[in-house]
Amino acid sequence: MHLPCVLIFFAVATRPVGVGAHVTDGQYEVVRHLRVQERAHGKDKDERMNNLNLSGEEEISTSNLHNLVEKYRTEIPNFDLYNKPSPTDIFLDKLLKLQETNSRPTYAFNFVMAGFNEEELSMIFKEANERFAAQNIDPQTVFKLYQLDLVGDTLFKQPQMVYWVQYRDLFIRTYPVSTVPRSLLFTLLKYFGKIEYLVVAVTKAPEDENALRVEAEIGILWFEHQHYTPEHAFLWLHLNKYTDYYLFPFWIKYVTYYNSQVSDNLKVSMLSVMEKYSLSLLTVLSIVEKTDATLQLENEVKNMLLHNWRREKRDGEEVLHDVRTGPKPNTVYGKALEQATIAYIKSLPE
Secondary structure (H helix, E strand, O other), X not given: OOOHHHHHHOOOOOOOOOOOOOOOOOOOOXXXXXXXXXXXXXXXXXXXXXXXXXXXOXXXXXXXXXXXXXXXXXXXXXXXXXXXXXHHHHHHHHHHHHOOOOOOOOOHHHXXXXXXXXXXXXXXXXXXXXXXXHOOOOHHHHHHHOOHHHOHHHHHHOOOHHHHHHHHHHHHHHOOOOOOOOOHHHHHHHHHOOHHHHHHHHHOOOOOHHHHHHHHHHHHHHHHHOOOOHHHHHHHOOOOOOOOOOHHHHHHHHHHHHXXXXXXXHOOOHHHHHHHOOOOHHHHHXXXXXXXXXXXXXXXXXXXXXXXXXXXXXXXXXXXXXHHHOOOOXXXXXXXXXXXHHHHHHHOOO
C-alpha cells in the first residue's frame, strides 16, 4: 500500500524560490477539513482513518509542503497508516518528517539517505519519481522535497540531484505540453535567479554529468542565441571588475568553446582580453588550477614568456630561479612557466 500522506502531498503546489531561500507560510484549510471529518465520523481513530480523504483529490487552496504535513501530523500524531511499508514508503515518510520544522536543516536529507544502501536508493528514487509523475507533481515541488533548494552552489555535488534531473526529464516526457522548460539550464534558473550563481555551481563540480550538461547549454545560449564574443562574456561575468576564481575558469571554457566554433581568423586570444582590462596575470593565473580547458591559455602564457625572455635575453639561471620560486605547476601560470623554462633553456647556446 502506498503511503497515504504522500498522496496528500501530491496535491501540493509551491511557488518557485531561489536556492537557499525559505518559503513563506500561507493560509491553509487542512485543519478545518480534518475537524469536519472528525465530527462526522466520531472519535474512533480507525473509523476516522478509514474515512479521511487521503486521495489528494479534494482541492486544497494555497497550501505548501511544510504546513500541510505539519497540520496533518497534528491530527494524526502516531502516523500509523500502513501495515507493511515498502522502502519507498519509509523513505518518503522520512522526507515528509523533514518538513515539520521551520529550520529544514540541510544535513537532514543525508541522514535519511544513510538509512539505505546504494542499490535500495536507486530503486527508491525510481519508484518515488514514478509516483510523483503519475500524480502530475511539478518538478519544483520535488526539488524542494529533495531539499535541493537549501544546498546553494553545491547543487551538483548532492547525490539526490541526479535523481531530481531524472524526474524532471520524466515529467517532461509524461507531460510534453507542460510549462517546464525543455532546457535544464532554464529550469534551474528559476531557482538560482542569476546565471552567475549557477556558473559557480557548475564550476564546483567539473566532472558531474548534469553540471557539464548545463555548462554546454550556457555555451550554446551565449554563442548561438546571444552571440557573445569572449570579451562580451568576460564583461558579462564582471571579470573586468573583480576576479572570481569560479567564474574565471568558466570564462576560459567558454573561450575554448567559442574558438572551436569559429574560423581561424576569428579566434580570440584569452591573453589579449585579459591584458585589455589590465588584469594581473600573475595574480589570477597563479591561483586558477590547470585543466584540459586551460590548455590554450597555458600555451598563450608560455609563448608570451618565451617572447619576453628572448627579447630581454634573460639569463638561464634567472629563469630557473623564477620556476623554483614561482607558483605551483598545477596552476595555469605555474605550468606555463615550467614549460616555457624547459623550452628556453634548451634554446640557449651551450
